[in-house]
Amino acid sequence: xxxxxxxxxxxxxxxxxxxxxxxxxxxxxxxxxxxxxxxxxxxxxxxxxxxxxxxxxxxxxxxxxxxxxxxxxxxxxxxxxxxxxxxxxxxxxxxxxxxxxxxxxxxxxxxxxxxxxxxxxxxxxxxxxxxxxxxxxxxxxxxxxxxxxxxxxxxxxxxxxxxxxxxxxxxxxxxxxxxxxxxxxxxxxxxxxxxxxxxxxxxxxxxxxxxxxxxxxxxxxxxxxxxxxxxxxxxxxxxxxxxxxxxxxxxxxxxxxxxxxxxxxxxxxxxxxxxxxxxxxxxxxxxxxxxxxxxxxxxxxxxxxxxxxxxxxxxxxxxxxxxxxxxxxxxxxxxxxxxxxx
Numbered sequence: 001x002x003x004x005x006x007x008x009x010x011x012x013x014x015x016x017x018x019x020x021x022x023x024x025x026x027x028x029x030x031x032x033x034x035x036x037x038x039x040x041x042x043x044x045x046x047x048x049x050x051x052x053x054x055x056x057x058x059x060x061x062x063x064x065x066x067x068x069x070x071x072x073x074x075x076x077x078x079x080x081x082x083x084x085x086x087x088x089x090x091x092x093x094x095x096x097x098x099x100x101x102x103x104x105x106x107x108x109x110x111x112x113x114x115x116x117x118x119x120x121x122x123x124x125x126x127x128x129x130x131x132x133x134x135x136x137x138x139x140x141x142x143x144x145x146x147x148x149x150x151x152x153x154x155x156x157x158x159x160x161x162x163x164x165x166x167x168x169x170x171x172x173x174x175x176x177x178x179x180x181x182x183x184x185x186x187x188x189x190x191x192x193x194x195x196x197x198x199x200x201x202x203x204x205x206x207x208x209x210x211x212x213x214x215x216x217x218x219x220x221x222x223x224x225x226x227x228x229x230x231x232x233x234x235x236x237x238x239x240x241x242x243x244x245x246x247x248x249x250x251x252x253x254x255x256x257x258x259x260x261x262x263x264x265x266x267x268x269x270x271x272x273x274x275x276x277x278x279x280x281x282x283x284x285x286x287x288x289x290x291x292x293x294x295x296x297x298x299x300x301x302x303x304x305x306x307x308x309x310x311x312x313x314x315x316x317x318x319x320x321x322x323x324x325x326x327x328x329x330x331x332x333x334x335x336x337x338x339x340x341x342x
Contacts, residue, residue, distance in 0.1 A: 003095060006041065018288070033053075040071040110319055126142035127176070150219065178334065
């Protein structure tokens with residue numbers, strides 16, 4: 001058997017651990033030969049690949065990013081995309097692909113199955129918004145990075161009697177914000193799942209300061225939205241795929257909070273820091289387990305399936321089912337976080 005491997009979408013800690021595990025398990029457990037495609041689906045479209053074996057994957061377990069490179073290219077948007085993908089696989093005599101990615105990378109795999117392209121998927125995204133798994137590769141590392149930032153900002157906020165807004169990633173789901181906010185003792189957390197009323201948030205901050213707590217921390221997910229009709233925000237520019245390019249919400253909110261409360265307000269936008277650096281231990285182990293399971297699934301003909309974490313077990317679900325809905329922060333978790341607001 002011969003397989004291709006690619007990593008698509010935004011990079012995140014743990015991708016290399018997954019690549020290493022897929023190859024090691026595939027080669028030594030099933031006699032599979034691998035090629036690695038560069039820059040996600042773009043590498044398949046352009047036939048940019050290289051042999052990928054055990055020697056090429058040594059020493060990468062702890063490294064962030066991906067040795068294969070990544071991109072957000074969607075093969076379904078490319079001219080003759082499905083035909084080009086199929087031709088590349090035929091040229092290299094590949095039986096299928098192991099695709100490591102989030103929703104934007106895995107969704108095309110469902111449609112490509114109708115064109116004879118066979119895929120086993122591994123879920124990764126720091127947003128943790130892929131269904132069919134309790135956790136995705138990269139999320140816990142990003143949440144830890146954000147928590148560390150909140151911890152550090154506590155000291156400067158307290159020293160200067162300020163409100164500190166910490167913006168974290170999370171386009172549709174507020175998993176990073178809710179985890180970092182709860183772990184870091186934030187006084188308010190704004191997430192996409194629960195539209196916010198800035199007047200209410202400001203009142204919470206005023207009550208806190210009136211109780212002689214002279215500083216506050218507010219964690220803001222980049223995709224958080226105000227309650228309709230309460231606040232007008234500028235339209236976000238669109239990226240190359242037509243999606244809003246988020247980032248900077250906290251900068252819009254800071255002067256509004258300062259105006260409503262009279263408290264000095266400062267902004268820290270973590271941005272790509274959340275994606276960078278070495279994965280935490282849990283992400284290394286999770287990625288390793290996912291990689292092993294994906295290699296086994298491919299060897300057994302489990303095409304069209306995505307491996308995932310369910311409790312402490314690794315199971316697989318149809319890719320189509322995993323990308324049909326998003327994994328969002330449940331209301332109960334938001335309520336738990338709100339116990340500590342204000």
